[in-house]
Amino acid sequence: MSALYRTHRPLDFSQVVGQRHVVQTLRNAIEHDRVAHAYLFAGPRGTGKTSMAKILAKSLNCVNGPTVTPCLVCESCRSIHEATSIDVIEMDAASHRGIDDIREIRDKVALRPAAARFKVYIIDEAHMLTKEASNAVLKTLEEPPDHVVFVLCTTEMQAMLPTIRSRCQRFAFFRPTHSELSEVLSRIAQAEAIDIEPAAVTMVARAAGGSFRDAVSLLDQLRTACSNTITTDDVRALLGTADEDALFGALDLVAAGDAAGALRWVDGLAEQGADLSTVTLGLIGHLRGLFLCQQLGAPPADLALAPEEAERLSEQATRVTPTSVTRLIDLLREVVAEVKQGSDPRLPLELSLVRVCRPQVELSLEALTRRVERLEGGAVAAAPPAPAAPAPAPVQVAEPEPAPPADDEPAPPPAGDGLDRLDQRWEDAVLPEIGHRSPPLRALLASARPVEVQGDAVVIAFPAAKAFDKSGVERPANLATLQAVLTQAAGRDLTVRLVLDEPAEQPAETPAEEPAGAPVSETELFDRIKQEFDAHEVKEPR
Numbered sequence: 001m002s003a004l005y006r007t008h009r010p011l012d013f014s015q016v017v018g019q020r021h022v023v024q025t026l027r028n029a030i031e032h033d034r035v036a037h038a039y040l041f042a043g044p045r046g047t048g049k050t051s052m053a054k055i056l057a058k059s060l061n062c063v064n065g066p067t068v069t070p071c072l073v074c075e076s077c078r079s080i081h082e083a084t085s086i087d088v089i090e091m092d093a094a095s096h097r098g099i100d101d102i103r104e105i106r107d108k109v110a111l112r113p114a115a116a117r118f119k120v121y122i123i124d125e126a127h128m129l130t131k132e133a134s135n136a137v138l139k140t141l142e143e144p145p146d147h148v149v150f151v152l153c154t155t156e157m158q159a160m161l162p163t164i165r166s167r168c169q170r171f172a173f174f175r176p177t178h179s180e181l182s183e184v185l186s187r188i189a190q191a192e193a194i195d196i197e198p199a200a201v202t203m204v205a206r207a208a209g210g211s212f213r214d215a216v217s218l219l220d221q222l223r224t225a226c227s228n229t230i231t232t233d234d235v236r237a238l239l240g241t242a243d244e245d246a247l248f249g250a251l252d253l254v255a256a257g258d259a260a261g262a263l264r265w266v267d268g269l270a271e272q273g274a275d276l277s278t279v280t281l282g283l284i285g286h287l288r289g290l291f292l293c294q295q296l297g298a299p300p301a302d303l304a305l306a307p308e309e310a311e312r313l314s315e316q317a318t319r320v321t322p323t324s325v326t327r328l329i330d331l332l333r334e335v336v337a338e339v340k341q342g343s344d345p346r347l348p349l350e351l352s353l354v355r356v357c358r359p360q361v362e363l364s365l366e367a368l369t370r371r372v373e374r375l376e377g378g379a380v381a382a383a384p385p386a387p388a389a390p391a392p393a394p395v396q397v398a399e400p401e402p403a404p405p406a407d408d409e410p411a412p413p414p415a416g417d418g419l420d421r422l423d424q425r426w427e428d429a430v431l432p433e434i435g436h437r438s439p440p441l442r443a444l445l446a447s448a449r450p451v452e453v454q455g456d457a458v459v460i461a462f463p464a465a466k467a468f469d470k471s472g473v474e475r476p477a478n479l480a481t482l483q484a485v486l487t488q489a490a491g492r493d494l495t496v497r498l499v500l501d502e503p504a505e506q507p508a509e510t511p512a513e514e515p516a517g518a519p520v521s522e523t524e525l526f527d528r529i530k531q532e533f534d535a536h537e538v539k540e541p542r
Helices: 020-031 049-061 075-081 099-108 131-142 162-166 178-191 198-207 212-225 232-239 244-256 259-271 276-296 307-317 322-340 346-357 365-376 419-437 439-444 464-473 476-490 522-533
Strands: 038-042 088-092 119-124 148-154 169-172 449-454 457-463 495-501
Touching: 020 049, 020 169, 038 049, 049 075, 049 088, 049 119, 049 148, 088 099, 099 131, 131 162, 178 198, 178 212, 198 212, 198 232, 212 232, 244 259, 244 276, 244 307, 244 322, 244 346, 259 276, 259 346, 276 307, 276 322, 276 346, 322 346, 419 439, 419 449, 419 476, 439 464, 439 476, 457 464, 464 476, 464 495, 476 495
Parallel strands: 038 148, 038 169, 088 119, 119 148, 457 495
Antiparallel strands: 449 457
């Protein structure tokens, strides 16, 4: 038994779904005898590039041709469809990419067709040809014999040599829409007597990612796995995805800031055996629907939602803030990137959900914006009243006096406070954020500490032995990063001043303090000045 995507491959132009611009141009070229010597079909996988090349070969070599309606029953049409024609040569450039393979084509291209009208070379994955092989085919592409037509198919147009692109008529193949994929799936299901629910057809079309071949292959797999009617539950079980209720539930937890509930949600899916990488992609798709709904005011038609799903999505879009949606999309995209490198998706997925539910655990601008939105919406308890008289900012580092007992979960102090709050956030927020942005700068600041806040200026002190670290932080790029993080932490514009901390050392032979008003000799005065200011006497030249 042949695979469905091979059995139901379009046989002529009338059976092609989508790609109208390509179909119309090729039909006109055949009808007006303006067929080019070389074509370049470029587009994503499974969009019909090779099928279109075979239809072109049948139209040119049909016994009734050249014609836009090949008979499909003559020897030429049947052999081309079955890939047995000796005059239609299909070559996979991924496995035949060397210069020797191209030389073989170049040596045989001058020979006339054995039985057909045209000799057609279909080179699939043409971007995989080596540079030498691509250069070898250039002259043949530019001036081939009249009986030869080249069709190059590729998924990476930009990887093709510009000189090859300039010698071909180029056609861009676009991804099919959900409705076009659903049309093909329904037609195949009817032809093969496959009983499948309409909602399951829509789900398969979504999972195909814009590929006809992937959609039909998935339908073929479902036909084998299910003996009865194919339902949406069967599709979810095969794909390992979460259902729509689970995705809605996850975003409800995000809207409520329930980090514990989000962790239990991930744990429940893992216990059910769901593929968490696929669940992550499903969450991204659901978030895209929320994002578009928030920006457009209603779910777009390309989401192919049922009326009740569209209404539910619109309602949820009013409860989840746009900042949370965009932030979670960014975090989940990082999860997908980590999964591609072989990482387990569970921990990154859990971290992403917790970061959005609890923005106070990170210092990013998106998290700060989320916290402000929660404060404006009354989602966080009001902060305790500030003391009547603010404590003066100390000049030197000193042990803080015992503070009165605080509540179990005190709200963060106002953005306009001084050194106390900066001291609190220096280790747990400022330095980690600097380390995220610039690890070398984090290392330079390991021994530094804020010692004073003078209006909008923060004084950062380094030990006397760390003058090299101070000079490294003073570089413009590092200083700008430090200033940006401090401004972000304080919620207002701040400048930075770097100093060396040189505590005064008390000598062992410090004389006892003399009573006030005691006379001091001139020599003793000079000795004290030299000691206090590390000065030395300069004598005027005569």
